[in-house]
Amino acid sequence: MSLSRRDIMLATGVATVASVAGPVSRAAAQDHDMSTMGQTAPPPRGAPGRPIATGPAPAVPRDPRYTPVRTLNGWTLPWRMNDGVKEFHLVAEEVQHEFGPGTVATCWGYNGSTPGPTIEAVEGDRVRIFVTNRLGEHTSVHWHGLILPNGMDGVGGLTQPTIQPGETYVYEFTLRQHGTHMYHPHADEMTQMAYGMMGLFIIHPRQKESIDRDFAFLLHNWALHPGTWRPDPAVMVNFDLWTFNSKVFPAIEPLVTRTGDRVRIRVGNLSMWNHPVHLHGVEFLVTGSDGGRWPQSQWRREVTETVSVGQMRDIEFDAVPGDWALHCHMAHHTMNAMGHEVPNPTGVDQDGVGARVRQMLPGYLPMGRQGMAEHQEHTDAGHQGPANTMAMMTGKGPFGNIEMGGMFTVVKTRDDVGPGDYADPGWYAHPPGTVARQVSSDPDFGSPPRRGT
Numbered sequence: 180m181s182l183s184r185r186d187i188m189l190a191t192g193v194a195t196v197a198s199v200a201g202p203v204s205r206a207a208a209q210d211h212d213m214s215t216m217g218q219t220a221p222p223p224r225g226a227p228g229r230p231i232a233t234g235p236a237p238a239v240p241r242d243p244r245y246t247p248v249r250t251l252n253g254w255t256l257p258w259r260m261n262d263g264v265k266e267f268h269l270v271a272e273e274v275q276h277e278f279g280p281g282t283v284a285t286c287w288g289y290n291g292s293t294p295g296p297t298i299e300a301v302e303g304d305r306v307r308i309f310v311t312n313r314l315g316e317h318t319s320v321h322w323h324g325l326i327l328p329n330g331m332d333g334v335g336g337l338t339q340p341t342i343q344p345g346e347t348y349v350y351e352f353t354l355r356q357h358g359t360h361m362y363h364p365h366a367d368e369m370t371q372m373a374y375g376m377m378g379l380f381i382i383h384p385r386q387k388e389s390i391d392r393d394f395a396f397l398l399h400n401w402a403l404h405p406g407t408w409r410p411d412p413a414v415m416v417n418f419d420l421w422t423f424n425s426k427v428f429p430a431i432e433p434l435v436t437r438t439g440d441r442v443r444i445r446v447g448n449l450s451m452w453n454h455p456v457h458l459h460g461v462e463f464l465v466t467g468s469d470g471g472r473w474p475q476s477q478w479r480r481e482v483t484e485t486v487s488v489g490q491m492r493d494i495e496f497d498a499v500p501g502d503w504a505l506h507c508h509m510a511h512h513t514m515n516a517m518g519h520e521v522p523n524p525t526g527v528d529q530d531g532v533g534a535r536v537r538q539m540l541p542g543y544l545p546m547g548r549q550g551m552a553e554h555q556e557h558t559d560a561g562h563q564g565p566a567n568t569m570a571m572m573t574g575k576g577p578f579g580n581i582e583m584g585g586m587f588t589v590v591k592t593r594d595d596v597g598p599g600d601y602a603d604p605g606w607y608a609h610p611p612g613t614v615a616r617q618v619s620s621d622p623d624f625g626s627p628p629r630r631g632t
């Protein structure tokens with residue numbers, strides 16, 4: 180794939196084009212797609228797959244033995260009891276998915292969403308899980324981390340025949356552990372996971388835990404190239420979107436908590452990178468994983484916990500009031516679509532170049548001389564890159580642009596949140612005198628010690 184330098188600059192926001200020139204840039208983006216990738220047709224009309232889900236998720240029976248998990252931007256799969264067995268039904272299928280405002284792609288998932296719905300049960304439960312394949316190719320489901328009979332492990336070709344298009348298979352086993360687990364295909368795995376097939380499988384311990392709020396999400400990456408509508412499964416390193424539960428900030432919902440709540444956040448990683456997940460405002464305890472809730476002697480006090488590929492980690496803390504950032508600490512993972520081969524514009528006087536380019540491309544604006552923060556201002560001014568492309572940095576706070584995208588959200592803790600209330604309370608009202616403030620606009624202010632002459 181070869182992108183023109185202008186495509187790269189547009190895609191990355193090193194340059195933007197005023198909206199008046201939008202049709203030009205969009206046509207250019209499509210030209211390059213048609214010649215190189217064949218995935219240009221914008222799918223909104225007649226698109227394949229389940230449409231983007233709207234409205235409330237189906238109701239889930241209440242089980243008094245545990246506090247239900249809150250799957251960020253997701254939902255929990257309802258079940259029915261059949262002669263003492265908890266029955267679930269997953270459907271593997273193509274879905275239309277919105278990563279963030281205006282950026283939609285044809286993905287694969289389960290039951291109309293990526294990630295698929297969370298499966299929740301209790302240690303000792305016997306579960307029966309039907310899997311219907313509505314994809315165009317075969318699949319299987321692997322229950323990642325679960326202790327089960329070998330023939331239920333879901334590895335296509337190794338422990339079972341693959342599930343052909345249109346077929347339904349059934350898996351049945353007794354849950355012999357508790358902890359934070361996942362499910363994903365083990366057939367054409369690279370492609371099916373790159374398209375979004377994954378889900379959480381939470382097993383609660385028999386003894387009820389004193390956890391007030393129990394959040395869960397999966398880390399993932401997507402090669403949704405600028406100007407395209409389907410992730411590219413061939414990419415191994417340079418991804419365009421980094422997500423919590425298939426969403427980018429600011430589309431990731433906040434983790435709403437009440438002051439003093441015991442909060443657990445369960446994080447699983449089905450991406451192609453390890454992610455150091457960092458939470459502001461507290462020293463959290465790392466308390467568990469796929470291996471269940473660890474004995475207290477194994478708990479560790481941290482502010483960043485790396486969740487490696489294929490791992491799960493549970494962290495716990497007592498919530499303190501404020502708006503606290505929760506994000507991956509790999510700086511590129513809190514950005515959206517970027518070109519990775521772009522020349523570094525910092526410190527480069529592009530004024531003369533800009534005037535010349537404008538003769539061919541009205542509205543062209545070079546940027547990045549003083550750093551990349553102006554990218555979000557250009558986006559706000561209506562300048563745009565290729566169609567269906569998340570701006571590199573997005574999200575606004577009460578004090579201005581947050582200049583983040585991707586794997587970033589906010590733990591919002593307030594004194595007056597009701598039990599079970601997850602509604603966004605808005606921005607934190609800081610007590611008077613507790614916000615950093617300006618004291619001078621003179622660069623020569625004060626006499627700070629500095630190195631050098």
Ligand SMILES: [Cu+2]
Nearest residue numbers: 454507509512
């Ligand atoms: Cu990361």
